Amino acid sequence: MTDPIRHTSTDDETKNKKRKRKRGKKPSEESEPRNPYQAQQNEEEEKGEGDDNNKKEKKTKILKGKEEANEENKEEEAEGVEEENKRKKNVKRGGGSGIMSTDSFDSLNLSANTFRAIQELNFQYLTEIQARAIPSLLIGKDVLGAARTGSGKTLAFLIPAVELLYHIKFTPRNGTGVVVICPTRELAIQTYAVAKNLLKYHSHTVELVIGGAARRGEAERLVKGVNLLVATPGRLLDHLQNTKGFIYKNLKCLIIDEADRIMEANFEEEMKQIIKLLPKKRQTALFSATQTTKVQDLVRLSLKEYHLIDVDGGRTKVTNEGLKQGYFIVPSEERFILLYSFLVKTRSKKVMVFFSSCNSVKFHSDLLRYINVDCFDIHGKQKQQKRTKTFFDFCKAEKGILLCTDVAARGLDIPAVDVIVQFDPPDDPKEYIHRVGRTARGEGGKGKAFLFLIPEEMQFIRYLTAEKVPVEEQQINKNKLKNVQSQLEKMVEGNYYLRQAAKEAYKSYLLAYNSHSMKDIFNVHRLDLQAVAASFCFCSPPKVNLNLNSSASKFRKKMRIGGSRNGFSESNPYGMQKGRDEIRQFVRH
Numbered sequence: 113m114t115d116p117i118r119h120t121s122t123d124d125e126t127k128n129k130k131r132k133r134k135r136g137k138k139p140s141e142e143s144e145p146r147n148p149y150q151a152q153q154n155e156e157e158e159k160g161e162g163d164d165n166n167k168k169e170k171k172t173k174i175l176k177g178k179e180e181a182n183e184e185n186k187e188e189e190a191e192g193v194e195e196e197n198k199r200k201k202n203v204k205r206g207g208g209s210g211i212m213s214t215d216s217f218d219s220l221n222l223s224a225n226t227f228r229a230i231q232e233l234n235f236q237y238l239t240e241i242q243a244r245a246i247p248s249l250l251i252g253k254d255v256l257g258a259a260r261t262g263s264g265k266t267l268a269f270l271i272p273a274v275e276l277l278y279h280i281k282f283t284p285r286n287g288t289g290v291v292v293i294c295p296t297r298e299l300a301i302q303t304y305a306v307a308k309n310l311l312k313y314h315s316h317t318v319e320l321v322i323g324g325a326a327r328r329g330e331a332e333r334l335v336k337g338v339n340l341l342v343a344t345p346g347r348l349l350d351h352l353q354n355t356k357g358f359i360y361k362n363l364k365c366l367i368i369d370e371a372d373r374i375m376e377a378n379f380e381e382e383m384k385q386i387i388k389l390l391p392k393k394r395q396t397a398l399f400s401a402t403q404t405t406k407v408q409d410l411v412r413l414s415l416k417e418y419h420l421i422d423v424d425g426g427r428t429k430v431t432n433e434g435l436k437q438g439y440f441i442v443p444s445e446e447r448f449i450l451l452y453s454f455l456v457k458t459r460s461k462k463v464m465v466f467f468s469s470c471n472s473v474k475f476h477s478d479l480l481r482y483i484n485v486d487c488f489d490i491h492g493k494q495k496q497q498k499r500t501k502t503f504f505d506f507c508k509a510e511k512g513i514l515l516c517t518d519v520a521a522r523g524l525d526i527p528a529v530d531v532i533v534q535f536d537p538p539d540d541p542k543e544y545i546h547r548v549g550r551t552a553r554g555e556g557g558k559g560k561a562f563l564f565l566i567p568e569e570m571q572f573i574r575y576l577t578a579e580k581v582p583v584e585e586q587q588i589n590k591n592k593l594k595n596v597q598s599q600l601e602k603m604v605e606g607n608y609y610l611r612q613a614a615k616e617a618y619k620s621y622l623l624a625y626n627s628h629s630m631k632d633i634f635n636v637h638r639l640d641l642q643a644v645a646a647s648f649c650f651c652s653p654p655k656v657n658l659n660l661n662s663s664a665s666k667f668r669k670k671m672r673i674g675g676s677r678n679g680f681s682e683s684n685p686y687g688m689q690k691g692r693d694e695i696r697q698f699v700r701h
């Protein structure tokens with residue numbers, strides 16, 4: 113069969129657009145809280161410090177000489193210093209719009225081995241969250257850390273974790289001293305890679321335990337002694353309960369990344385059990401870009417006296433400076449056509465497209481490939497090996513399209529993503545923030561994000577605005593939309609596999625819609641099924657067994673028990689959160 117809407121790739125761009133992250137520019141002149149472990153540092157470090165001191169002494173002499181020669185400039189300099197101090201005051205405590213602080217890594221007095229690993233990353237200055245969280249964690253405080261996406265939270269908790277292991281001289285015989293819990297396997301893989309890098313010059317052991325991986329190999333490594341363990345909740349609990357010889361009684365520090373996500377319904381129970389099993393006498397750190405009341409539950413459950421570090425409190429917007437955000441109001445039947453036209457236009461870019469279900473990712477990736485739009489796809493129904501390979505391949509790619517579910521919404525630090533498309537809307541504004549946070553990361557990062565909404569969903573913008581997310585409507589140039597609907601319909605009709613995939617995707621779209629947490633906006637009963645079917649390339653709605661009414665009535669019943677029909681109010685702008693009986697995140701329909 114010939115492809116009716118094949119497009120050529122002869123105009124493939126050759127631009128090499130590797131972007132380097134900008135770094136902080138000015139060194140700090142303020143003295144830093146001293147690392148309490150400093151006195152214990154070993155000979156190797158002392159030698160390093162000795163060299164440093166010599167250099168510092170030399171530098172001071174040169175500066176002194178210069179000062180004497182420039183007596184007359186002193187006044188000007190003093191003014192300059194005052195200006196600089198004012199500027200620093202702003203930047204240091206979040207007054208600036210960037211993410212960097214003026215503190216450098218050498219001000220932290222880290223062990224030579226950690227410092228060397230950081231130097232190799234070419235990082236010189238701390239980000240704001242690092243400048244504020246690391247000193248507190250180094251002195252053993254519990255921390256609840258909030259800072260926008262892409263602002264360096266990973267190092268903010270991993271550096272103190274590594275320093276802790278170093279200073280208490282943990283060896284494999286001591287078992288696990290630090291556990292880091294991440295909500296998704298890919299995020300755990302990424303965090304493990306950063307931890308491994310930081311530990312490069314240390315002798316401590318680091319391991320990863322995640323669902324979908326070979327459990328036995330993990331167990332064997334745990335028994336040998338893993339000092340820093342990165343894990344997803346389910347697999348961690350499994351090992352805590354079932355792996356004999358896994359020593360966790362010496363645990364000194366528990367770190368929970370994406371803390372609000374970790375407390376979503378499908379992890380909450382596991383987290384409670386994990387916390388019950390782990391030693392009570394330990395340090396705990398919770399981090400996320402977004403906080404919810406659920407985080408407060410976790411705080412009560414796991415933190416003692418803690419430092420609340422909210423870097424972005426008081427900002428007028430919660431998303432990154434370099435991020436331009438827009439939304440399209442597009443009728444259901446034109447959604448795929450708009451996406452297709454958009455992806456063809458942005459072929460030279462690195463784009464992530466979010467869907468509400470695994471089946472939808474699967475169908476759309478099959479369909480796009482079929483019409484010669486190459487793409488990656490990642491979702492929870494794939495084997496872990498494939499997921500991991502896709503993740504790394506997309507990380508390495510300079511351009512390309514990744515279709516994904518919210519499994520890729522949190523924490524992933526994929527280099528140089530240009531555009532985020534939310535083809536299906538997120539479950540709430542917080543998930544929106546995490547999705548768009550996959551671009552414009554780090555200091556000076558730039559990117560674009562586009563949200564697709566059907567006219568019935570327009571109210572969602574109100575909730576984004578209330579959460580300080582600046583979005584602007586984008587006009588659709590109808591002349592630029594590819595006129596391929598009838599060809600697509602014929603193509604899907606004529607291909608058994610595509611037709612089946614389309615049917616599954618259509619069904620999953622409706623089920624995901626039905627389980628949306630903001631039901632007053634995303635009401636499945638208001639959808640025009642003919643138009644929805646068209647967006648899945650059907651000329652009329654396919655027959656699928658949904659039983660939406662029964663789930664909807666179950667939902668309504670639950671809400672009545674809760675005492676409120678919709679739960680909307682000023683203080684609860686999303687409504688219906690507490691009583692929701694179906695969790696849409698990571699849907700596996």
Ligand SMILES: Nc1ncnc2c1ncn2[C@@H]1O[C@H](COP(=O)(O)OP(=O)(O)OP(=O)(O)O)[C@@H](O)[C@H]1O
Nearest residue numbers: 235237238239261262263264265266401523525554
């Ligand atoms: N001090 C630093 N200087 C320069 N770049 C840094 C620094 N610290 C971290 N980065 C880089 O910034 C990027 C974002 O960091 P990270 O992934 O830790 O963000 P995050 O705050 O955890 O984001 P998210 O909320 O999305 O999980 C990474 O590529 C990281 O290597």
